[in-house]
Amino acid sequence: xxxxxxxxxxxxxxxRERFGQAKSFVFRKWCELAEERHAFPPADxxxxxxxxxxxxxxxxxxxxxxxxxxxxxxxEGRIVDLSHDAIDVGxxxxxxxxxxxxxxxxxxxASLDNCLPRVTCWVVQFLxxxxxxxxxxxxxxxxxxxxxx
Numbered sequence: 001x002x003x004x005x006x007x008x009x010x011x012x013x014x015x016r017e018r019f020g021q022a023k024s025f026v027f028r029k030w031c032e033l034a035e036e037r038h039a040f041p042p043a044d045x046x047x048x049x050x051x052x053x054x055x056x057x058x059x060x061x062x063x064x065x066x067x068x069x070x071x072x073x074x075x076e077g078r079i080v081d082l083s084h085d086a087i088d089v090g091x092x093x094x095x096x097x098x099x100x101x102x103x104x105x106x107x108x109x110a111s112l113d114n115c116l117p118r119v120t121c122w123v124v125q126f127l128x129x130x131x132x133x134x135x136x137x138x139x140x141x142x143x144x145x146x147x148x149x
Contacts, residue, residue: 001104001109002109002112002113003103004054004057004063004064004103004112005063005064005065005100005103006063007061007062007063008057008058008061008062008063009061010059010060010061010062010075011058011059011060011061011123011127012059012060012127012130013060014060014061014062014075014076014080018060018130019080019082021126021130022055022056022059022060022082022126023045023082025122025125025126025129026045026048026051026052026055026082026122027042027044027045029051029122030042030045030048030051033051033118043087044083044085044086044087045082045083045086046083046086046087046088046089047086047088048082048083048086049066049070049071049072049081049082049083049089050071050111050112050115051115051118051119051122052071052081052082052083053066053071053072053073053081053082054112054115054116054119055082055119055122055123055126056073056075056080056082057073058119058120058123059123059126059127060073060075060080061075062074062075062076062080064103065079065096065098066097066098066099066102066103067094067097067098067099067102068099068102069092069095070083070088070089070092070095070096072084072095072096079096081095081096
């Protein structure tokens with residue numbers, strides 16, 4: 001069982017600029033995942049908190065926090081949430097409540113474990129794009145809108 005609530009070492013230093021790049025990247029991937037699932041194009045990062053928190057944890061280190069409604073990160077002592085402005089997060093009364101026992105539930109562990117292989121691929125691609133200096137923002141290939149929420 002993985003303890004996602006412990007601090008992990010960063011592969012990339014966290015900054016405000018990197019947050020923006022990560023958010024654009026994850027939204028682009030969220031668009032691609034919706035297309036793969038034959039779902040409507042997402043308006044924002046609603047529903048992506050497992051993917052987003054795992055991604056941020058793998059890239060910028062820190063720990064994952066949350067409860068049954070939402071997950072987010074603690075990086076360098078700060079709450080960091082890629083989906084902070086998503087519609088679903090805005091509807092949660094206490095989005096930054098932390099219930100450590102939630103992460104010990106076998107179904108919670110399995111859900112994160114199922115997301116991890118895809119997130120690992122995203123991390124490799126993101127780090128390569130950062131290293132190559134490629135622009136991370138581009139139109140979604142199927143919705144013709146910018147992937148910058």
